[in-house]
Amino acid sequence: MQDRSWTVLSLLDWGTEYFEQKEVRNPRFSIEWLLSHVLEVKRLDLYLLFERPLHSTELERLRPMVQRRGKHEPLQYITGRVDFFGIELSVASGVLIPRPETEELVEYILASHDNDAPKKLIDIGTGSGCIALAIKKERPNWEVWATDLSESALRVAQQNGKELGLQVHWFQDNLFAPELLRHHPELAHSCDILVSNPPYILNEEREALEREVREFEPEEALFCSSTHRMYSALVEHAKSLLLPHHSQMYFEVHEQYANEVQNISKDYGFTAEIRHDLAGKDRFVISTLTSTLSPS
Template identity: 45%
Template sequence: MNIAQALAEAKSVLVASLSEDQASLESQVLLASLLGKPRSWLFAHPEHDIGAVEAQFRVMVGRRFTGEPLEYITGRVEFYGLALAVSPAVLVPRPETEILVEASLEALASHVSPLVADVGTGSGAIALAIAAQRPDARIVATDLSLPALAVAAHNMQQLSLQEHVDLVCCDLLSAVAARFQLIAANLPYVASGEMDSDSQTVARFEPHLALDGGPDGLAQVRRLLPVARDHLLPGGMLLAEIGAMQGKAAVSLALSFYRDADVSVLRDLAGLDRVLRVRFSS
């Protein structure tokens, strides 16, 4: 079987659950990943025989057909210009989380050598994206999952950012004594009742620890809020990713703890709630 035939076969399988264009694209991504080549190479070598990896490619296509995230199958994802390794031990970093990174960089713009906490780091995406943009920053990245921290450690080493990020295994900030200019958190925010819905097929593959946000999706934010101020320097800020319809509830929750704080919600280009911002006075 050559490349052209393999791609046509894969597309015919994946189109049952994806659009035609998406099925074609993902077929190319899977085969390029397997061959260790860029997608452009596939187009330049349509007659190249893949006999040695044909069976393996069919297994990969089968995994994708069942709904397994493409990123778990290839083992990598692009996030904020970084190539990151991912596995079922971590949540696949989402494009919308880049809004949290942008907000973090904006909050740090006026600080020299800032101290930053990334709570619930998972693959290390947020911490490493900030470190890559702000090499003067010192970042403490925490996670409750040792397997997740192993993925983060691998990414940190691959990107040569180990001098800028410290990984700590703990619940929220329970093992951290430092105080920071910024706390960035991407904690679970899917409501428990939505975990098994058709729109949450990722829940079959991604770690529940990184997804399940309790009855209203805000259980972990509710736990982080009361301890955040004690871990922030005067004038510090908390940024927490939230669900698309959770803004009003998240603001109310934050104000129930901190009536004197400047609390707002950052939205994406579609106008959906994405980040809870809590700014404390100096």
């Protein structure tokens, strides 16, 4: 970005070409996202402002953002914000960026449970808090808990809850050595719903990921060593948290291993079904407990 007079249109055109040269994904969208953030307008409104000149202070804000995007850093980390299910969340390096597929998971939960009867829901591996906070906003009479291994992720989630004025009970915990019930024994066999979008990309798939995911998003939120180990731990944890009858688990899963997760759930007495995402991929396993929890 040389020192010259810039309008919205000239900067959009320049930014698109620059990002194309840097092989950045969605080059036009990228410059639109960054410029709309700096100008504090909606992205599509840029096209009503083609002749608007940019002030020097706006260019000073935009320049380092363009440089970061040119290195393939995710847009959400650069602006620090992301929209999720009608709420705006803060995100930062070290916190998984919420995906549209996870919004679909929230939609499945809400579609199955109206607002009449209070529920208790726990979100395992909450990250930015996106699932827990979206549920709490839509079902304010529900009691919502959320855990994560990452202290930095929980700080972001707590701040998001504070900014949105939504009360969620946060707890730092390790799925493979959980301490939640030791500190909150009242949660034992009390939850109606357990939801989780855990790390489900296998380590050997790392190099197949897009650069902006592989190089910038937290490994601990992306990768697992084994689908069976990850989801067995989740169901084991669920055994101690869910009500013994008519409770449910909602999992986001790797599209290639949905059957494996379904079978794990069935082994523990759940009826389990696979649901597609909007792209038609096997993305969710929804399990319902109709008998006392016990592995077969």
